[in-house]
Amino acid sequence: MSVLIVYGTKTGTSEKCAKYIADKLGEPVTLVNARDGIKIELSPYSTVIIGGSVRMGHITAAVSKFIEEEEENLLTKKVALFMCCGFTDEENINRQLEINFTPALKEHALCVKCFGGELHPDGTNKIDKLVAKMAFKADGDIDLTPELDYNAMNELVAAVKASLA
Numbered sequence: 227m228s229v230l231i232v233y234g235t236k237t238g239t240s241e242k243c244a245k246y247i248a249d250k251l252g253e254p255v256t257l258v259n260a261r262d263g264i265k266i267e268l269s270p271y272s273t274v275i276i277g278g279s280v281r282m283g284h285i286t287a288a289v290s291k292f293i294e295e296e297e298e299n300l301l302t303k304k305v306a307l308f309m310c311c312g313f314t315d316e317e318n319i320n321r322q323l324e325i326n327f328t329p330a331l332k333e334h335a336l337c338v339k340c341f342g343g344e345l346h347p348d349g350t351n352k353i354d355k356l357v358a359k360m361a362f363k364a365d366g367d368i369d370l371t372p373e374l375d376y377n378a379m380n381e382l383v384a385a386v387k388a389s390l391a
């Protein structure tokens with residue numbers, strides 16, 4: 227059973243999550259960092275896990291492009307979706323899930339999870355920090371020190387494993 231994980235990342239957090247999932251799945255897993263110009267061949271895979279980080283409300287551009295181009299194909303496979311983000315409240319998380327994943331794909335997915343996020347004090351430059359602050363403050367008093375939610379990652383792994391059994 228072959229599993230593909232397609233992720234988009236800016237400062238490495240989504241990649242860390244993708245690698246964590248791959249490790250926990252204990253199946254042969256192919257990891258692909260979605261970048262512009264990369265053609266991802268889906269035919270060898272029966273299960274595709276897709277995720278990335280959200281900036282200014284939008285998931286990594288290469289990931290949304292991949293979803294847009296491959297949605298029809300993805301709807302024929304087992305799919306799980308994840309998002310890394312700074313928002314921790316349900317309202318903003320749901321709003322961002324709505325923006326970034328189509329209703330058809332969400333409906334079809336085995337599970338859709340928010341893994342929380344990280345703001346890197348060293349890897350994030352001053353402009354990024356300012357923009358992130360603006361993004362968060364635009365919707366109220368939001369946690370500026372997000373953390374990764376390993377329970378959510380484990381739940382995604384369990385859902386995918388159950389579908390492979």
Ligand SMILES: Cc1cc2nc3c(=O)[nH]c(=O)nc-3n(C[C@H](O)[C@H](O)[C@H](O)COP(=O)(O)O)c2cc1C
Nearest residue numbers: 236237238239240279281282283311312313343344
């Ligand atoms: C410039 C900037 C903008 C961000 N915008 C948002 C946002 O709109 N919504 C959100 O939930 N998180 C936002 N975040 C938080 C990121 O999603 C979070 O830091 C994530 O863990 C980054 O993952 P990555 O290293 O895989 O890119 C932002 C972070 C930065 C640095």
